[in-house]
Structure formats: C-alpha cells, structure tokens
Amino acid sequence: MTAGTTPPAAPEIVLSVRGLTIELPTGMERRHAVEDVSFDLHRGQILCVVGESGSGKSVTASTMLGLLPKAMKTSAGSIKLEEREIVGMGAEALRSLRGRVVSMIFQDPLSALNPLMTVGAQIDEVMASHGVGTRVSRKERAMELLIEVGLPEPELMYHQYPFRLSGGQRQRVMIAMALALEPAILIADEPTTALDVTTQAQILKLIRDIQRRKGMSVMFITHDFGVVAEIADSVVVMEKGHVVEQCSAAQVLKAPTHPYTQRLIAAVPHLRSGNRVQDGTATTEPVLQVKNLVKTYASGSVFFGTRRVVPAVQDVSFNVARGSTLGVVGESGSGKSSLGRLLIKLMAADSGQILFEGQDMAALSESEFRAIRPKIQMIFQDPFASLNPRMTVGTILTVGPIAHGMPAGQAREEARAMLTLVGLDPGAFGRYPHEFSGGQRQRIGIARALMFKPKLLVADEAVSALDVSIQAQILELLDRIQRETGVSMIFITHDLRVASQICDDIVVMHKGKIVEQGPPSQIFTNARSAYTRELVAAIPGESARAPEPEPAEVV
Known part of the structure; x- marks a missing residue:
C-alpha cells in the first residue's frame, strides 16, 4: 500500500455470534447442543x-x-442482529x-x-x-x-x-x-x-x-x-x-x-467416469425383466372439465442382472418412484410385464403374489416414517418373517445376527426407532429388508437425506452386502454422484420415459441424450472437477 492511500474498509458485520452455549435436556448423550460458538456474517456475503x-x-x-424448543435454553453467549441483542429478547x-x-x-x-x-x-x-x-x-x-x-x-x-x-x-x-x-x-x-x-x-x-x-x-x-x-x-x-x-x-x-x-x-461422493469393479458375484442372467410397463394417473372430472391425465410410466423396459445394481435416475416427476412402487406391486400397472425369475408378477393377484413378496424387498427413503414407532427394533425385524412362517426363536436369532451385519450392536434389538440417529434408522430399514433373504432389493432414495459421511457408510454397507449375499438391487436416486459410485448400469428417466440406458462410463462421460448431459452439468461442485477415474473392470 502506498503512502497516503486509505486502507479498504472492513466488511460490515450484520450477524455476530459470540460464545453461544445452549443446554440440552438432562439425560441426553451430551450436555450442550452448542458450546462456546462464535462467528460473524458480513453484509452481502x-x-x-x-x-x-x-x-x-x-x-x-x-x-x-x-424458535428454540422449550426443552433447550441458552445458558451463555450473545447473538446480535444488526446490533440488536437476540438472547433474552422478549x-x-x-x-x-x-x-x-x-x-x-x-x-x-x-x-x-x-x-x-x-x-x-x-x-x-x-x-x-x-x-x-x-x-x-x-x-x-x-x-x-x-x-x-x-x-x-x-x-x-x-x-x-x-x-x-x-x-x-x-x-x-x-x-x-x-x-x-x-x-x-x-x-x-x-x-x-x-x-x-x-x-x-x-x-x-x-x-x-x-x-x-x-x-x-x-x-x-x-x-x-x-x-x-x-x-x-x-x-x-x-x-x-x-x-x-x-x-x-x-x-x-x-x-x-x-x-x-x-x-x-x-x-463427499464425486462423479466416477469408470464402471464399477466386479468381483464375480454378478452374472448376465436376468433376475428381473421389465417389458413395456405403463402407468397413468387420472384425476378430476370429465363432466366439470377438470380431468387431468398424467402418464407416470410410459413403455418402460429394462433387465436387472443377478447380483448387479441398476440405477434409476431423473428429476422429481420423472416416474422413478412410481416405477419402484410398480415393481413391488404397491400399485397395479395399466399394462406391460414384470418378469421375476421368469414369472409375470404384473398378472398375479395380491394373494398369488404373497408367496413372492419376501423375495422382493424395499428400502424406503424416510426410515423414521417407515418404521413403526410403537414397536421395538426386534419386533420390527421379526414380525414379517414370523407372519410368513418362520419360528419366533429362529427369527429373533437371525434378527440379532442381521443387526451385527448392518453394523449395529445386537443390544439395539430391544430399543425403539426414536432412540437412533437417521443413519442408524436406515441401517434398521436395510436389516428389515434383508431378514427375508431377498433376491431383489428396491432402494428408493435410500441415502438422499443423510449426511455425506453417513451416506458413504450406507453405500459401503449396501456394496458389501451385495458382494456377500449376491442380492440384486434397483437403486432409485436423484443424485448422479451416488449412482456413479454403486451402480453397474443406469437408466435415465424423463417424464415417464427412459431417455438413455447404459453403464456409468457412457452416462457420465459420453451421454447420448441432451437431458442426461443437463443432469450431469447440474451436479453441484462438479463443474470444476474432472470425473474420478475407476480401476479397470475385473472379470
């Protein structure tokens, strides 16, 4: 700086947090929600x-x-919004x-x-x-x-x-x-x-x-x-x-x-340009074949002129090989979740075939499908909403197998072993869902699905709301379970970075249709569809990075 020049003014502070400490209720895993937290937010930043x-x-x-819950209280510190003290304000x-x-x-x-x-x-x-x-x-x-x-x-x-x-x-x-x-x-x-x-x-x-x-x-x-x-x-x-x-x-x-x-x-998951390394558990034999699947939603009244028809799934066809993972990606409204619900018969298709081990499930009645249902299980997006809050983890894991004829003693024994498999302490058996973190609840959801020893898992946005570190743990867990058990997976996600980590093949959906299908190396580095290229370009934080290479595929 030359003599006589004025130094640049320090940025104006609009929010100042100093020594903020907030106490948690007695009996929690730690004493404070936040302790001695200090930082500034500058104007225009x-x-x-x-x-x-x-x-x-x-x-x-x-x-x-x-908006702090009544069970918590600020025990120390200051928060100033444009010089107004918030702590203690009426x-x-x-x-x-x-x-x-x-x-x-x-x-x-x-x-x-x-x-x-x-x-x-x-x-x-x-x-x-x-x-x-x-x-x-x-x-x-x-x-x-x-x-x-x-x-x-x-x-x-x-x-x-x-x-x-x-x-x-x-x-x-x-x-x-x-x-x-x-x-x-x-x-x-x-x-x-x-x-x-x-x-x-x-x-x-x-x-x-x-x-x-x-x-x-x-x-x-x-x-x-x-x-x-x-x-x-x-x-x-x-x-x-x-x-x-x-x-x-x-x-x-x-x-x-x-x-x-x-x-x-x-x-943080990053986009990988190569294909997933195989270890010999996957084969080319299809466990699931979907042919020309169609589902249309209709609402409103023709008489009042409010009739609205939405084609959710349009002429969708693909195969899932035994022991492999098929990713289904696309924006909200692309038909991904509707497809997942059709595959496990939570709703009926208008037309088309869903061939599981050669048998057309779409044509089966609910009573006929009951014997097949244990072989096809779903991992839901929100584990807290999909786990019964009034049941212990042990009951959640065993109630299904017992209903399908497994002796209660065997079911409890297998449930404890399954908790260990998914990285939870067997002591979790007697606890309730609210006593676990989001990542732990997702592990319980995975354990529940695996209790039936399924041949196909449908994971619907199973990691979308989890922290990146927990997300990485769940992806690693699913990969390990697949390699150990040979289960096939359909992994529905809107996060292309996650899909590139875990999927062998990827289906890209847009407005109910498949616009592109292929291995990750094609989808993420040599996409044929303009829509796929738009999805890849929109990934946050990836614009300045080259996709991570993957080791050559092992046969």
Whole structure:
C-alpha cells in the first residue's frame, strides 16, 4: 500500500455470534447442543455452516429467530442482529424481527407450509402480520415475488395449495415468503437436501442471484461440500456443538486443517467416469425383466372439465442382472418412484410385464403374489416414517418373517445376527426407532429388508437425506452386502454422484420415459441424450472437477 492511500474498509458485520452455549435436556448423550460458538456474517456475503446431523447447525439458526424448543435454553453467549441483542429478547420484539430483519427457509417446505392455505394467502400473511400494505398491494407484491422466484403461471400459482406443487416449487414458495419484506439476513436450513440435481442447481442459482441483487447476507446450512463449492464466500465447520474450523470457502476446500473437515470432504461422493469393479458375484442372467410397463394417473372430472391425465410410466423396459445394481435416475416427476412402487406391486400397472425369475408378477393377484413378496424387498427413503414407532427394533425385524412362517426363536436369532451385519450392536434389538440417529434408522430399514433373504432389493432414495459421511457408510454397507449375499438391487436416486459410485448400469428417466440406458462410463462421460448431459452439468461442485477415474473392470 502506498503512502497516503486509505486502507479498504472492513466488511460490515450484520450477524455476530459470540460464545453461544445452549443446554440440552438432562439425560441426553451430551450436555450442550452448542458450546462456546462464535462467528460473524458480513453484509452481502454467503456464509455456509457445515456439519453432520447433531452438530448444532439448525439449533444455532433456530436460536437466532427465537424458535428454540422449550426443552433447550441458552445458558451463555450473545447473538446480535444488526446490533440488536437476540438472547433474552422478549417474544413480541422477536416477532417484529422475523421476516422483516431476518427470515428463514426451512428444510422441508411441505411440513413448513400450511396445507389448508393457498400459496397466495401464506405470502400475504407474512406482510399482513407486520401491518404492511393493503390487501390489493399485498397481492401485487405476492405476484411480483412469485415471478421473481421463477414460478410458472403466477396467477394460477397464487391460488394453489402446497400439496399440488412439486418439491422444487414448494421450496420456491418458501423463498418468496422469506423475501416478502426484503430482510437483511436470510437463513437457509438445508433447502436443497432432498431436491434433484437440476432443481437443486436452480434453487442455488436463485438464492445466489437474489442475494447479489439485493445485497442480502445469507447463512446457508448444509452438509454438502458440493453446495459450499457453488455458493459460499466463507465457511464455518461444526462438530458435536463446537466450531472446529472457519475460513474462506477457497481455503477450506483446498487446504482444510481440521481432521473432521478433512473427513467430511473425503466423504463427499464425486462423479466416477469408470464402471464399477466386479468381483464375480454378478452374472448376465436376468433376475428381473421389465417389458413395456405403463402407468397413468387420472384425476378430476370429465363432466366439470377438470380431468387431468398424467402418464407416470410410459413403455418402460429394462433387465436387472443377478447380483448387479441398476440405477434409476431423473428429476422429481420423472416416474422413478412410481416405477419402484410398480415393481413391488404397491400399485397395479395399466399394462406391460414384470418378469421375476421368469414369472409375470404384473398378472398375479395380491394373494398369488404373497408367496413372492419376501423375495422382493424395499428400502424406503424416510426410515423414521417407515418404521413403526410403537414397536421395538426386534419386533420390527421379526414380525414379517414370523407372519410368513418362520419360528419366533429362529427369527429373533437371525434378527440379532442381521443387526451385527448392518453394523449395529445386537443390544439395539430391544430399543425403539426414536432412540437412533437417521443413519442408524436406515441401517434398521436395510436389516428389515434383508431378514427375508431377498433376491431383489428396491432402494428408493435410500441415502438422499443423510449426511455425506453417513451416506458413504450406507453405500459401503449396501456394496458389501451385495458382494456377500449376491442380492440384486434397483437403486432409485436423484443424485448422479451416488449412482456413479454403486451402480453397474443406469437408466435415465424423463417424464415417464427412459431417455438413455447404459453403464456409468457412457452416462457420465459420453451421454447420448441432451437431458442426461443437463443432469450431469447440474451436479453441484462438479463443474470444476474432472470425473474420478475407476480401476479397470475385473472379470
């Protein structure tokens, strides 16, 4: 710096957290949800707070809006929003800040939006609660916001209910509500975790563009370093309630110093260009053959002119070889989950064949299919919703086999062995689902599916909502189980990075149709379909990376 020049001004701090400590209820696995946490958010910047479930990310964000559960309490520290002290502030004062000074985008928009109110009414409510504008002016502002967040047909969208929208559209509605009063600070709590890659890319671009245009400060909570690479200016890494590293995004991505940060980055799945290495368990013999499968959803009334027909699965055909994994990828609404439900006969196909070991399951009645059902099992996306909260893990694992004729003693013995196989302590047998973490619950779901010794597993978004480190563990577990048991898998996912790690062949679906099918080496490096190329280009954090090579296939 030359003599006489003015040093650049330090960036203005809009959010300052100092020594924040929040106590957990007595009897929890640790004493504090967060302990002695300190960091700053500067005006006009995006700060990413990264860590696994239980690291304290969401608790910290909830405290800033006065949304901390009553069972927790702030025992020490300070949170200042534009010089206003939040800790100890009264409920009325906090309410006046929410939406106007600081707003939040929640992880699950379907549960955060009121199912009984239209989209327009919910955006209007944000403004009306602060006494802003008239009914007419608020509607005009809501329409502007719907256009700004990229929702189609805003006039129609204004009168829609949340359940009629896709996941990406609901997330855009949440963003519109958060922006209604143009807050200085936007907190985004895992807003893209369960979205497909193209929708995720759109939401990230939308948040980044709005932040730059309005000069907002954004605190973005995530467990995905791919997202960090896309949007972050600075990063705070949290582990078990403590800040273990904070620096610029470039520094943490290129030269992380803390072992926990290094482990998190190492666990992020990256796109592999090669094919999966075979160990001899897979064969070319098909265990499942799907031929010309069709399923159409119809709703509304012809008489009232509201009839709506959606072709969910259109003329879909593929084979699954014994001992191999077929990936089914595509955006939300592409027909992936509908296909999975058809394959295990949770709903009936309109036409086509599903040949399992040569027998057409599509033509079987429910009573005829009952004998085959144990051979085809499903791992669901949300293990907490799919596990009965009133049953112990032992009952969950044994009730099905016992119903199919297995002696109770044998079922209990095999259940304990299965818990060990999936990496859980046999002592988990007598505990309930709520006593386990998300990754542990997913292991229970896998154990339940394997209790029948199935020949085919259908995994529907089985790792989409898990932390990257837990995700890596579950993928490794599925790979090991397949190599040990020879089970075939259909792996439904919107994350192409995950598909490249575990799949032998990949089917790409778009609007109910298969647009491309082939090995990972073709799909990810030499795609024939423009849609597939768009999916690959949308993967967060991969634009600057070359796909990871894979060892030559072993025959």
